[in-house]
Amino acid sequence: MTPGTEAPTTEPATPGPPQGSVSLEATLPLRSDTQTGGTVKAVVHPLQSSASEGLSVLTVEFAGPADLAQNTSAFMGVFMGSLAGTLPIGFRVFDPSTGTAAHPLGIGDSWAAESDKFELFPGQTTTLTLGFPPVGAASIFVMVPGFDVVEVPVVQAAVAQMPGSAATWAASTEKSGSFAPIESWAMSLVTKSTVEVAGDQVLVELPADVLFAFNKSELSKKAQKVVDKAGHKIAEAAAESGEITVVGHTDDQGDDASNDRLSKARAESVAARLRPVLGSSFTVKTAGKGSREPKVEGTSEEARAANRRVEITFTGRSANKLVVVEDVPTELPATAGVVVQGTETAHLPSDGMNPELEARMLSLRRVGGQLVGVLEIAAPTEKARTTMLFGDSSETTGVISERGFSFASIANVSLLTPTTRVFPADFKVDVQGKSEHRLLGSSGDWVLPHVNGPFRYVLVWPDVDPSATTVTVDAPEGYRFLDVPIR
Structure with a gap:
């Protein structure tokens, strides 16, 4: 340094996300009252786990558009399913090495979930923290509602090193929840x-x-x-x-x-x-x-x-245990819905339930022994009015209702062959002492797409035929995507 000159000053570097974090982007509805939508970034941190204290913690950061004119309206409701921010309906983790999945832990009558803010503000980040059962694998798959499924590393750490209320959750005597087997289910059309x-x-x-x-x-x-x-x-x-x-x-x-x-x-x-x-x-x-x-x-x-x-x-012992008793039809069953090819957009006419809508399979790929698809539904003229977004027929209504899903559920959206309908994978969780099925993919279908805010729904099916390069995805009597490529 030259005598008489001052050392340059430097601003302390803003710490970035931990190594192994995965970034995602999606266009989401941000304010339904003003039909505002925008690109939201999500950064999923590595999962921190402590077997001795019976807890793992997932951190997800969300950042909205920098030019957002006003803060969003109850943004965390997209992920939490409650204005109180206590019901993390969308997030799951699953471990292919054990074939199991988990929902966030219950803490008494609430859940191991918290957010530092319930809304997105221009130029700011909103951080969500979730508690799950401990994980011993080297990595885990995370279902991020409205975005996709991602794989992140698992880091073994003491609870004292974990963010938010981790220590409180770990110490709770009312902590409940565990990993459960991923369940597959299918029906013979014959x-x-x-x-x-x-x-x-x-x-x-x-x-x-x-x-x-x-x-x-x-x-x-x-x-x-x-x-x-x-x-x-x-x-x-x-x-x-x-x-x-x-x-x-x-x-x-x-x-x-x-x-x-x-x-x-x-x-x-x-x-x-x-x-x-x-x-x-x-x-x-x-x-x-x-x-x-x-x-x-x-x-x-x-x-x-x-x-x-x-x-x-x-x-069972074989990789494919879906024993569907079928017959010999060679053509797909007829449908009253809109039929398109691959990733083309299905233009759905308005009806008494919803205005004109557009549905498209954005992607379909193999992930951890499952097939993961991202379905986007957009409303080009006005906000959708109801959650009747995923097709419906008497054929599927009875089957999915037997597993506890409503007739308008995304559980209708299935893989279709001439003889078989394969429904989305699910698993069981205990909710206040009662065992219930939860889809491995999106379950929060109450988020309605609007003009400037389409919404993405993540679907997870069993990979019935690992040699297949395409599949047909069907929302019964709603829309059908023929020969969707598996990438």
Whole structure:
């Protein structure tokens, strides 16, 4: 330094996000009252985890447009689902190495979630902190509602090093929540059989009305072929040996003794047909539950039809455990919805529920053993009026409602083949002592797109065919995307 001169002054550097953070951008609705939308940036930090203190913490920073004319209106409601900011409905983490997923931890009647601000202000950052069960993997996938799924590193750290209320959450005696198996489910368009997969446990359900005449237990010739197809599929997917259980169920009509006999006899008929197909390495057991374990509450004909069923459970070993009992159609079922190719925009006409809308699959890719798609819905003329955004038909309404999803749910949006409909993956969480299904992707469909603020919905399906290069995505009777490329 030359004598007589002063050292230059430097401003302290603003600390950037931690190494391993992932940045995202999306156009979101910011103010519904003025139809304001804008590009929001999200930075997802590495997950900090402490097994000894039963907690991991996720930090996400959001920054809105620098030229935002006014602060947003309840921006965190997009992610938290409550004006009080206490219900983090959208965020999930999932671990492909264990095939499990988790929702933010419960803390008594609330959740391990907090935000330093509930709105976005021009030139400022809003930070969201969420508590999850501890993670032992080297990385984890994070579902960021309105954006996408990203993979971030997992850093083992003491709770004292974690931000926000981590220490309070860790010390709480009312902390609840854990990782649960990711569940896959699908339906045959031909036989109406369904399958549910949770970890290695597989449940195949055959509707009794497909198999038996009224009040009978003898399999028709057509039903025999259905059971044979089920047997061959199970033999491919099941462990090389083991126990397979066949359980019959009836509806609530008739007395208990008669229903018990009928359900047991139907289970025996199915089991007798399965045994020669499966071979001697499997033990097939049967039971009849009568009407004691209804799948659907109520006495309507639809509810009773759903309750008349035969359930086959087993432990699976193959990568694809979705045992769908199908037939041989070669064409997709007809639809009253708008049909487009690949990532083209589906222009949806106005109806009594919503104005004209536009739907488009922005992306579809393989992520951690799943297929992750991003669906964007825009409102070119006026704000959408209702959450009827994802198609609906009587075919899917009954199936998704049995898992606890409403008829207007994004759970309708499925992968479609000529014989099969594969629904979005989900997992179970405990909510105030009650077990409920949560979609692995977006579940907060109450955010309505408007003129300057389209909204992105993240969908996660099981990767049924890892060799496929395209799939068809279908919102029943709403819109259908043919041959969407998997990138």
